[in-house]
Amino acid sequence: MEIKKTVAESRIEQVYQVRPEHLNGAGRLFGGKLMEWIDELAGLVGIRHAQRDVITASVDNLKFIRGAYLKDLIVLIGRVTFVGKTSMEVRVDTYIESIDGIRKPINRAYLTLVAVDEEGNPVEVPGLIIETESERAEWEAGIKRREMRKQRRAEGF
Secondary structure, X not given: OOOEEEHHHHOEEEEEEOOHHHEOOOOEEOHXXXXXXHHHHHHHHHHHHHOOOEXXXXXXXXXXXXXXXXXXXXXXXXXXXXXXXXXXXXXXXXXXXXXXXXXXXXXXXXXXXXXXXXOOXXXXXXXXXXXXXXXXXXXXXXXXXXXXXHHHHHOOO
């Protein structure tokens, strides 16, 4: 596939407010609810990049840095960091945004998505145009993460 897209073309920022139905028994945002939002956002980023349906193949580095509470604004920012032939790595950063606009990180996750056709078969994705040094660093790190995922698969994970 000769089509290439920039990172910015598929970047998405989404904001949620933590509501009572999002809380666990300890009064914090359910980790599972945050995982749902992350997966949903990554999927939308993948659809924008591939211009077709995608499925989540794996989630890496899902680390909860701090809790979120009732009425907190949760900001998720997703972008493609690396592409293979049929797969894409999407980074999703999650923040709590205070009323004055200051953001504090609460989570970072990397997801691998695979573009699929109408029958669910993997299909080729557009390449990625790297425009900045930070995008280059993410690309290089994405190569390493891909190798780690291959190693884990070989070990049965």
